[in-house]
Amino acid sequence: MTNSVQLIAEKLIIERGGRTILNDVSFTAGAGATLLLTGANGAGKTTLLRALGGFLPLTGGTIRVTPADDETPRAELIHTVGHSNAVKVHLTVRENVMFWSRFLGGSVAAEDRTDRALGAFALRDLEDVPASYLSAGQRRRLGLARLLAAPRPIWLLDEPTVSLDAASTERLARVIDQHTATGGLVVAATHLPLGLNNTRELRLGVEGGRA
Amino acid sequence: MTRFWTLVRRDLTLAVREGGAIGTALGFFLLVVALMPLGLGPDLNLLARIASGILWIALLLSALLSLGRIFESDSDDGALEVMATSSLPLELVAAAKATAHWISTGIPLALLAPMLGLLLNLDIAAYPALIATMLAGTPAVSFIGAIGAALTLKARRGGLLLALVVLPLYIPTLIFGISAVSAVTLQTGAFVSSFLILIALSLGSLVLGPLAAAAALRIQMQ
Numbered sequence: 001m002t003n004s005v006q007l008i009a010e011k012l013i014i015e016r017g018g019r020t021i022l023n024d025v026s027f028t029a030g031a032g033a034t035l036l037l038t039g040a041n042g043a044g045k046t047t048l049l050r051a052l053g054g055f056l057p058l059t060g061g062t063i064r065v066t067p068a069d070d071e072t073p074r075a076e077l078i079h080t081v082g083h084s085n086a087v088k089v090h091l092t093v094r095e096n097v098m099f100w101s102r103f104l105g106g107s108v109a110a111e112d113r114t115d116r117a118l119g120a121f122a123l124r125d126l127e128d129v130p131a132s133y134l135s136a137g138q139r140r141r142l143g144l145a146r147l148l149a150a151p152r153p154i155w156l157l158d159e160p161t162v163s164l165d166a167a168s169t170e171r172l173a174r175v176i177d178q179h180t181a182t183g184g185l186v187v188a189a190t191h192l193p194l195g196l197n198n199t200r201e202l203r204l205g206v207e208g209g210r211a
Numbered sequence: 212m213t214r215f216w217t218l219v220r221r222d223l224t225l226a227v228r229e230g231g232a233i234g235t236a237l238g239f240f241l242l243v244v245a246l247m248p249l250g251l252g253p254d255l256n257l258l259a260r261i262a263s264g265i266l267w268i269a270l271l272l273s274a275l276l277s278l279g280r281i282f283e284s285d286s287d288d289g290a291l292e293v294m295a296t297s298s299l300p301l302e303l304v305a306a307a308k309a310t311a312h313w314i315s316t317g318i319p320l321a322l323l324a325p326m327l328g329l330l331l332n333l334d335i336a337a338y339p340a341l342i343a344t345m346l347a348g349t350p351a352v353s354f355i356g357a358i359g360a361a362l363t364l365k366a367r368r369g370g371l372l373l374a375l376v377v378l379p380l381y382i383p384t385l386i387f388g389i390s391a392v393s394a395v396t397l398q399t400g401a402f403v404s405s406f407l408i409l410i411a412l413s414l415g416s417l418v419l420g421p422l423a424a425a426a427a428l429r430i431q432m433q
Contacts, residue, residue: 075296084289090228102217104297
């Protein structure tokens with residue numbers, strides 16, 4: 001994992017369906033901190049996260065990750081957890097995490113990472129249960145477990161607390177804090193205060209958005 | 212490469228656990244072939260003569276039923292986007308999923324075909340040729356099908372559109388598949404030449420299918 005990773009967005013302009021969603025958004029997110037995206041519904045939080053993850057074409061501006069590394073494309077440094085959990089209901093909880101662990105992180109130490117991810121999100125007791133029997137909150141935790149199943153420095157989280165109870169939200173906050181404390185970088189769109197250690201806020205939608 | 216097989220193995224596990232896809236394809240194959248003698252009458256010579264054509268067309272239609280599922284569930288639950296961020300190129304993701312489709316649908320259909328040949332009075336001597344051509348031809352069905360599945364991923368009622376996109380592309384496979392089997396049953400032409408062209412078609416689609424499917428997926432994901 002790179003220690004001083006930075007995610008730099010400069011003068012981002014993003015249009016969807018002929019409408020300008022984001023206009024001239026610039027920010028720098030550095031390692032060791034969480035950047036919270038706030039703003040009303042439709043302010044462009046999801047759009048910005050998807051653009052950062054590389055899923056949307058930019059109309060203008062640039063997104064860079066430093067230090068630049070020609071070997072690894074940007075997408076492989078980033079975990080994106082969006083509204084969908086990427087959980088297969090016909091696989092057990094453990095099989096779900098194990099698959100992402102192997103597929104994203106390679107087979108070396110995949111078991112260990114799976115154990116750690118299941119432990120961090122309190123899924124150990126459920127590991128042999130088919131994911132179809134999980135509640136919405138448990139599925140959300142299973143979706144989030146992907147973050148720890150493969151090590152990546154940048155996490156983009158879109159409304160990560162949806163359907164989580166208080167204890168699970170607290171657990172997620174600890175996982176995020178630990179990630180930033182070890183040189184990771186988190187960008188999260190959220191309406192709720194998570195109680196995180198080291199945060200900055202980027203408010204979208206009002207005056208173009210600057211941080 | 213381990214990532215490739217990890218994905219193939221997961222898709223096969225899912226195909227077995229979901230069950231529906233393979234069962235539907237095999238059941239449809241059986242029904243279409245079983246209806247033919249009822250429609251055409253009990254003329255055994257006629258049935259034997261057209262058996263290879265009926266089996267091949269029925270196989271293509273049955274495979275078509277399950278093509279839509281290649282990318283559908285992974286697109287619905289967001290897994291496809293996560294896969295796009297892996298170090299495995301999207302081309303190989305598409306190839307892995309098409310491979311899993313071939314193993315879970317193509318091979319069972321090819322192995323069921325001789326049993327259905329009985330219903331059509333197909334010459335027993337033609338069975339090895341029938342199985343061989345179907346095993347050699349079905350990779351093309353899965354890999355060309357993956358292109359259609361990727362193109363129609365976000366289309367509502369994409370199933371019918373998928374058939375319109377994909378069936379014309381199956382024509383070469385169909386022609387050489389039938390002519391290889393007919394070469395044995397009717398002693399027309401040489402089996403080997405048709406069979407080799409069939410293999411060439413499959414190998415070609417093995418290369419081009421994933422490229423085209425990945426390009427279509429990239430457009431769909433934006």
